[in-house]
Amino acid sequence: MKKTVVYLLLALLAYGLPAAAANGPTVEEGVSQALAEYRSLHVDDVIYNLSFTIPERREQKLQGTAEILFKYDGDADLQLDFSGYAFPAECYINDKLHSVKWEQGHIILPRRLLVQGGNVVRLEFLPADKALNRSDDYLYTLFVPALARSVFPCFDQPDIKATFKLHLTVPQGWQTMSSDLSRPLPTYLFSFVAGRFHEATATRGGRTLRALYRESDPQKVAQLDKIFDAAALSLDWMEHYTNIRYPFSSYGFVVLPGYQFGGMEHPGAIQFLDKTIFLGNNPTPDEELKRMELIAHETAHMWFGDLVTMKWFNDVWTKEVFANFMASKIVRRQFPGIDHDLNFLKAHYVPALSTDRTDGTHAIQQPLANLKDAGLLYGNIIYHKAPIMMRKLEQLMGEEALQKGLQRYLFKYAFKNATWDDLIRTLMEEAPQADVTGFSEAWVKQKGLPTITTEVENNQLVVRQQDPYKRGLLWQQRFKVGLFYGEGQPIETLDVNMQQAEVRLPLARKPYAVIPNYDGSGYGRFVNGENSAAVEELSWQLMPTQLNRYAAVMTYYENYQLRQIKAGEFLNKMNTYLMNETNPLMASTLCSYINAVSADLGKHDHEFFEYFLYNDAVQHPLPSVRQQMMRSLSQTATSPTVVADLYKLWQQQSDPLLNERDYTRMAWHLAIVLPEQWQQIVSTQRSRLQDADQLREFDFVARACNPDWAVQKQLFRSLLEPENRSMEPWATEMLALLSCREREPMNNDMLLYGLNELLEIQRTGDIFFPTNWLDALLSAHRSQDAKRRVQTFIDISKNYPPALMNKIKQAAHPLLTRAHD
Ligand SMILES: [Zn+2]
Secondary structure, three states, X not given: OHXXXXXXXXXXXXXXXXXXXXXXXXXXXXXEHHHXXXXXXXXXXXXXXXXXXXXXXXXXXXXXXXXXXXXXOOOXXXXXXXOOOEOOOEEEEOOEEEEOOEEOOEEEEOHHHOOOEEEEEEEEEEOOOHHHOEOOOEEEOOOOOOOHHHOOOEOOOOOOOEEEEEEEEXXXXXXXXXXXXXXXXXXXXXXEEEEOOEEEEEEEOOEEEEEEEOOOOHHHHOOHHHHHHHXXXXXXXXXXXXXXXXXXXXXXXXXXXXXXXXEEOOOOOEEEEHHHHOOOOOOOHHHHHHXXXXXXXXXXXXXXXXXXXXXXXXXXXXXXXXXXHHHHHHHHHHOOOOOHHHHHHHHHHHHHHHHHOOOXXXXXXXXXXXXXXXXXXXXXXXXXXXXXXXXXXXXXXOHHHHHHHHHHHHHHOOOOEEOHHHHHHHHHHHOOOOOHHHHHHHHHHOOOOOEEEEEEEOOXXXXXXXXXXXXXXXXXXXXXXXXXXXXXXXXEEEEEEEOOOEEEEEOOOOOOEEEOOOOOOOOOEEOOOOOHHHHHHHHHHOOOOHHHHHHHHHHHHHHHHOOOOOHHHHHHHHHHHHHOOOOHHHHHHHHHHHHHHHOOOOHHHHHHHHHHHHHHHHHOOOHHHHHHHHHHHHHHOOOHHHHHHHHHHXXXXXXXXXXXXXXXXXXXHHHHHOHHHHHHHHHHHHHOOOOHHHHHHHHHHHHHHOOOHHHHHHHHHHHOOHHHHOOHHHHHHHHHHHOOHHHOOHHHXXXXXXXXXXXXXXXXOOOOHHHHHHHHXXXXXXXXXXXXXXXXXXXXXXXXXXXXXXXXXHHHHHHHHOOOO
16 A cells, blocks of 8 residues: 555656645646636736747748746746647746746746746747648637637636737738737737738728738628628727727727637637628628627627626626627617517527527536636527526616616726626626526526416416426516407507516406417416417417517427427418518528428428428518528428429529529538439539639538448548548538438438547537537437437436536437427
8 A cells, every 4th residue: 555655656756746836736737727716816917928930831830939927926836828739848937947847738837936026937839730720821819718828828817817919920921910919818818810811991980990801702892891880880889888988909800711600809800700791692681680790799898808807717608698788789770670679589589498498408607617628618508598688687677777887897897807796796786676696596507497387367367487497496587478358359468577486467357368478578488378279379460569479489489399289280380470471580580490390300291391391482572581491491402393493493593592602502412412413513513613712611511422421431530530620610511411311321320429529529629619510410310210329328428528418418409309209
């Protein structure tokens, strides 16, 4: 026994664990919460002087030098994070040459070489590739949530805000843009972009706005004017709402092909995905709105996130919730033709429910022990449930009190960090009468959503909320219930204010039917009562407003999810509605519900249904509906007649509503369902493309159209190597084609390998990649065999990281809950 102890100690010494670290945080991979807390207490006034030399050729390594100045008053050795490609054997600590000790992605700075007060560390290093996103003639850094340390040595945590100085040496003719360095920034907001870009500037209201982009299509580039307008408008709106001037000195953005997010809020140098910013021909009102929301979202982050930053990434949702919440307010005036309450339901309720109804759901606020797992916190719950919660909080406190509270919060924590509890405390001061703490407990700190029933009992309307996890939680909220008394009579509404689990409201007379979530603002699973069939009919035909109808469709879909309604019944009804629909937002939701439910049909029923859908689509009077229906059909159709028609349409590119991207995706699908023509289809579509970046994407993805199973298997295996999936959207697109329904049951063999790879995907990929990977892998599957394989994986993976397992359960929900006959 003793021997072992001695060996262990020797082993520790041999690995050079510094004795002084005994009273400091453990040296471990990533950035643990303990390390972050220690450094937050003892490290201050950090300045990074960084220089990078970017070589002309992609294969060559970048070189970096850093001079890091900081104050330190701890009594343990200090860990400086660095997980780059290589570091020198030596560095200078306060002008003393020191041989670098590098453990678990940390450079250990010995206490004896550090001084109380100001320290200077100087070193040279080679950054790792991943966060540099290097292409042939450009690169962009993207560090969120915790990749800065892979590119330069730093204290990589959100609550050590530092002053940055940056010097870039770039090949001739390259443009650069970096985060605005006029103000202190956390490492995850520091970024730079360099490469061959076009540049545009604009002046709006005395501000200069700058854009870098690679797009060459003049029709798309012409949209820049609109994009600058959207940015300027968002800036003005935010200044007005927060009563704080734009906190940074410059505003610019870079539009990037194949970007892994929609956008990222580096102050003064926002990064955007090209497809969301430059729209194809005939953009739908949806797409225009989404673009505006995205620009507003990233701009709102300049205050929420960049000016005031979360203390630890467990509160990353606090910046996301305000970005989305503000974006919803900003777009309101811009699209006066749109029903924004309805749009809020569509933008947030629909995706929030899609995750919250699954076994893989989680609380808005989640624990985070180490920054290396921060990416797993992102998803529908923080992006979509959180804004719903914020609206409920606004209702609870009052609009003005919330705005005032937020102004005080931003002012108080400007250029500093704050937690959700800091915010709650500030808000409570504005609205002492509201139970903000109890509200936060149910909505923010616990998972799930209530099941809500509405019944008529003895001249009373009884509304009950139930906690599906039996914790007795109460989700405080208000919503409206509609009462229908018979045809020709107006629908009466009742306001329900759920401050208890059961609310009883007196009724003057017995209604013929109750419409549960009449205005859609109730958040939960509204289960149809006894007279549900009558309610569905009513909800549609007699609803006075679009919002009421939208809410009814949401309820109807939720009841399909609860298996209260059969797929065929749901589809027939929704299809009839869709045929008469005139509101594009409603139509788009109907299309996606129809798509989701029709995937549950067996092959024969699906083909039968799609034949009707196609005929309806081509005749639909509303262009945006026709467009959306054609888009989804062109990804899913398998019946010979519809495929033949689609083929003709694709060949002649005869539908002016469809753009180049639509035709490309249509070509990929057609190549799969018409395997004997696949080469001709792929080469024809390829010859239509001009843009070099688009051609690269096309060549990457189109390989998956090859009908040879051996080739498909080999492509799938290639995706299991991180270097072959570095362009994540392309890899996702290819995986989706390989996992398509037409290739069942062969591709069921990929399921376990794809799931097995997930830990590696999380470790090597960006934050949205695990979810996108799972969706691409699982979303087409509905078979019993696939269900069994996925269920087995879940059952045997007992010690799997819970946050990652949640992602699997979310993505597998349609497969695992499908009723198999
Ligand atoms: Zn965001």
